[in-house]
Amino acid sequence: MKTITVLPGDGIGPEVTASAVRVLRSIMKHSQQDVQFVEKKIGGAAIDTYGTPLPQETIDQCQSSDAILLGAVGGPKWNAQSMNIRPEQGLLGIRKAMGLFANLRPVEAYQALIDSSPLKRTFVENVDFVIVRELTGGLYFGTPSERRGANNEQVVDTLAYSRTEIQRVVEKAFQLAMKRRKKLTSIDKANVLESSRMWREVVNQLAKHYPEVTVNHQLVDSAAMQLITNPGQFDVLVTENMFGDILSDEASVITGSLGMMPSASLRSDKVGLYEPVHGSAPDIAGQGKANPLATILSAALLLRYSLDMDQEASKIETAVREVLNQGYHTGDLQIDHQDDKIVNTTEITDLVINTMNQNSTVTQ
Ligand SMILES: NC(=O)c1ccc[n+]([C@@H]2O[C@H](COP(=O)([O-])OP(=O)(O)OC[C@H]3O[C@@H](n4cnc5c(N)ncnc54)[C@H](O)[C@@H]3O)[C@@H](O)[C@H]2O)c1
Numbered sequence: 001m002k003t004i005t006v007l008p009g010d011g012i013g014p015e016v017t018a019s020a021v022r023v024l025r026s027i028m029k030h031s032q033q034d035v036q037f038v039e040k041k042i043g044g045a046a047i048d049t050y051g052t053p054l055p056q057e058t059i060d061q062c063q064s065s066d067a068i069l070l071g072a073v074g075g076p077k078w079n080a081q082s083m084n085i086r087p088e089q090g091l092l093g094i095r096k097a098m099g100l101f102a103n104l105r106p107v108e109a110y111q112a113l114i115d116s117s118p119l120k121r122t123f124v125e126n127v128d129f130v131i132v133r134e135l136t137g138g139l140y141f142g143t144p145s146e147r148r149g150a151n152n153e154q155v156v157d158t159l160a161y162s163r164t165e166i167q168r169v170v171e172k173a174f175q176l177a178m179k180r181r182k183k184l185t186s187i188d189k190a191n192v193l194e195s196s197r198m199w200r201e202v203v204n205q206l207a208k209h210y211p212e213v214t215v216n217h218q219l220v221d222s223a224a225m226q227l228i229t230n231p232g233q234f235d236v237l238v239t240e241n242m243f244g245d246i247l248s249d250e251a252s253v254i255t256g257s258l259g260m261m262p263s264a265s266l267r268s269d270k271v272g273l274y275e276p277v278h279g280s281a282p283d284i285a286g287q288g289k290a291n292p293l294a295t296i297l298s299a300a301l302l303l304r305y306s307l308d309m310d311q312e313a314s315k316i317e318t319a320v321r322e323v324l325n326q327g328y329h330t331g332d333l334q335i336d337h338q339d340d341k342i343v344n345t346t347e348i349t350d351l352v353i354n355t356m357n358q359n360s361t362v363t364q
Pocket residue numbers: 012016071072073074075076088091258259275276277278279280281282283284289290291292294332
């Protein structure tokens with residue numbers, strides 16, 4: 001029996017995780033694998049019930065699980081409260097408590113959505129890369145952090161990395177590159193930051209163990225430009241925590257919407273946390289408008305990386321592609337298709353599940 005802990009969180013989090021759990025339950029019916037789902041609170045929802053964004057109960061449950069599926073945290077309701085307790089601390093806390101140092105964020109230009117990308121066909125066709133974002137170090141976790149000077153006129157955030165922290169995530173990126181097109185782009189700010197200079201050293205050292213992988217270094221500002229002007233050049237990108245956060249939201253434009261970007265947060269064993277790249281989208285929460293595909297695609301990554309169910313993962317990905325090819329999509333996307341049809345969160349989930357079921361019947 002495998003255990004998947006579900007952390008719906010806030011805003012559209014509960015809507016998109018409910019969709020992904022329905023997809024997972026449906027695919028499990030056709031597999032030999034027994035899975036139980038256990039739901040726990042995180043973020044603003046946990047603050048409301050427990051007074052903390054990451055209750056011990058949630059940490060304990062995650063630590064005894066095979067995988068975690070998370071929606072999103074945060075929202076205006078909690079912004080107004082004391083700045084000392086923030087929903088986002090729950091997210092950073094669970095990543096740190098679970099030791100999930102490598103965050104994979106795949107970027108694919110779906111054929112059906114090319115018109116949805118403001119970048120359009122010339123640049124976007126054949127784009128398929130993965131951002132490997134370091135997730136438990138850097139500016140988010142360095143101490144002292146956000147310490148305010150006594151006169152409230154000074155603040156400091158610390159960008160700290162140990163060599164080991166850099167090595168383990170860069171190693172993951174090389175391993176991923178070996179399974180893909182064997183091209184690694186390391187992104188840093190080595191013209192300014194000491195942490196980036198060590199990052200480069202580590203990449204160059206590890207490159208000697210992966211002679212088949214072509215390595216190049218790009219500065220983050222120019223990389224941000226090249227992601228837009230020539231995204232087809234990338235295969236695997238590896239970068240530190242904050243650069244990875246910013247570049248991945250930028251890259252989501254290529255896919256057509258933030259609602260299309262899944263992610264997997266991994267460590268050295270098989271346990272992982274899977275979540276869409278987007279946030280709690282308070283502007284559309286509770287209206288049935290949320291695009292659940294990023295979370296459904298994150299569930300596919302969960303099957304692939306944590307449960308060794310690669311075939312089932314591919315079934316989900318194929319169904320998503322087919323539904324889009326038929327012209328169905330949520331309102332955040334545009335499709336140039338004669339039967340173009342905007343559907344809601346539940347309807348697109350139903351379409352994915354029905355397509356998966358039809359495909360299983362055909363192949364049986
Ligand atoms: N992993 C997380 O939990 C996570 C990630 C990012 C932001 N956040 C939090 O979410 C809150 C809102 O942040 P924000 O507004 O800057 O970013 P956001 O990602 O929530 O929303 C940005 C825009 O994208 C749209 N959008 C996002 N996901 C969508 C989806 N699945 N379908 C359709 N449209 C979608 C939203 O409607 C909004 O217009 C903040 O509190 C932030 O800290 C959480």
